[in-house]
Amino acid sequence: MAWVWSNLEQIWGLVLSHIALSVPPIIVGFVLSIPLGYWASRSRLARSVLLSIGGVLYTIPSLALLVVVPVILGTAILAPSNVVFALSIYAVAIMVRSSADAFSSVSDDVRESATAVGYSTWQRFFAVEFPLAGPVLLAGIRVVSVSTVSLVTVGSVIGISSLGNLFTDGINRNIPAEIIVGIVCVLLIAAIFDLILAGVGRLLLPWNRSAASLTRAAERASTLVTQ
Amino acid sequence: MIEFRNVTKRFPDGTLAVEDFSLVIPSRKTTVFVGSSGSGKTTLLRMVNRMVDPTSGTIEIDGEDTAALNPVALRRRIGYVMQNSGLLPHLTVIDNAATVPVLNGVPKNEARADALRMLDTVGLDRSLAERYPSQLSGGQQQRVGVARGLAADPNILLMDEPFGAVDPIVRAELQVELLRLQRELGKTVVFVTHDIDEAFLLGDQVVIFEQGGRVAQIGSPTEILSDPATDFVAHFIGAERGKRALSIRSTDRGEILVDSEGRAAGLLVDSVVGAQYDAGPKSRSVSNKTSQAGDA
DSSP states (O other), X not given: OHHHHHTHHHHHHHHHHHHHHHHHHHHHHHHHHHHHHHHHHHOHHHHHHHHHHHHHHHXXXXXXXXXXXXXXXXXXXXXXXHHHHHHHHHHHHHHHHHHHHHHHTSOHHHHHHHHHHTOOHHHHIIIIIHHHHHHHHHHHHHHHHHHHHHHGGGGGGGTOOSTHHHHHHHHHTTOHHHHXXXXXXXXXXXXXXXXXXHHHHHHXXXXXXXXXXXXXXXXXXXXXXXX | OEEEEEEEEEOTTSOEEEEEEEEEEOTTXXXXXXXXXXSSHHHHHHHHTTSSOOSEEEEEETTEEGXXXXXXXXXXXXXXXXXXXXXXXXXXXXXXXXXXXXXXXXXXXXXXXXXXXHHHHTTOOGGGTTSOGGXXXXXXXXXXXXXXXXXXXXXXXXXXXXXXXXXXHHHHHHHHHHHHHHHHHOOEXXXXXXXXXXXXXXXXXXXXXXXXXXXXXXXXXXHHHHSOSSHHHHHHTXXXXXXXXXXXXXXXXXXXXXXXXXXXXXXXXXXXXXXXXXXXXTOOSEEESSOSGGGO
């Protein structure tokens, strides 16, 4: 513990840079996956192509990607944007599938009914399909968030500062407390992000909450009946 | 007035849904399309608000060719009620009912206030206004669907098997309610169903379809029942059986009407008393024991 108290300032700095590296890929992943996922939900061909590409991208080893990205982008090898770019690729790769599933989960009846009462294509997308895809999109982005927060640590291996520094440094100097602090901080950030996302979901998707509680009520009722 | 002129619809997969269909749908009356599934009746309904475009032929509303109109603008001035209500699950009852006025640019508060009054019109309690559709019963959802269809005060109301998915008791209630609404509002209603009883109950004009969008007979319920055009129609309306094949049987206490099974179906009433029923379009001078017509 002594190590923690004497290094609080450094830990806090790493927490901040860790967050700074985590947030952009999550946002980029979410935003880019929306049009891609929508496209995949509307065309079988697009779905199989996009999901295959996503699958392939996700299998690229993160360390290799971090080394290749500066070559592609022409950035300096130590630029934080490399990590952001690489993690954005992973985020999109995971999120495209969720997003495709999310838009597929909107029933054709509802889509058709919206058209029949006079929503234009764009109005229907923003006012009907996007909000109704919300619950599945939310589930997807929560996975992306956790995965991104933990993957940021890999950047430390090539020298981009994050909480991963506590792992590399802790191993090099044999300070177990440092490694444990690193793990705890990463877990805390992941948990806080998840809470924030779940809270935003509750706020933006009130109808989903009532539908879910109604389903639970119905399940309870049916178990009572079967008993 | 809605006029179909030589309308044909062939789907991309080659299915011929409707062939050379012509019909005038009079204003402020209820026209019912009835037929089994695959008879093209829903396809025709959806051509009115351009959810489906015909392969050939034209559809005119008050003399205006719909092909020349913007489909989105057209849909906003035509009410549409579908099976399973088609309500938007993420909007509350009141926002669902106010959908079309809001799309038309009416300020939200104003549209909501109007929608509240519309809930009264369709017989829904205002306390349901803030609920979500999933928290309502099937019959209540259907009423919200009707409220939404009527909210922008359209001249035309399209109803695609709106009561197909609710239980028979609620269906009977909704049918009676629709008759009341129609008496009050006088919309041009086009109603699709596969239930001939529903067609006869609600329709001023009934169009019976055979497979492939061919019209078997067009007429008022009285005309069709008294003079079925073909064997298909006679069979479809069940003229020779069940509660439609009524006959008079004399008993000690007077004459009663019995159905083809010999069960008592009603009484032959005095024609003076019967005249009050003639106010309704589907009057039969029979007080039927199933008595859906009794409300007319």
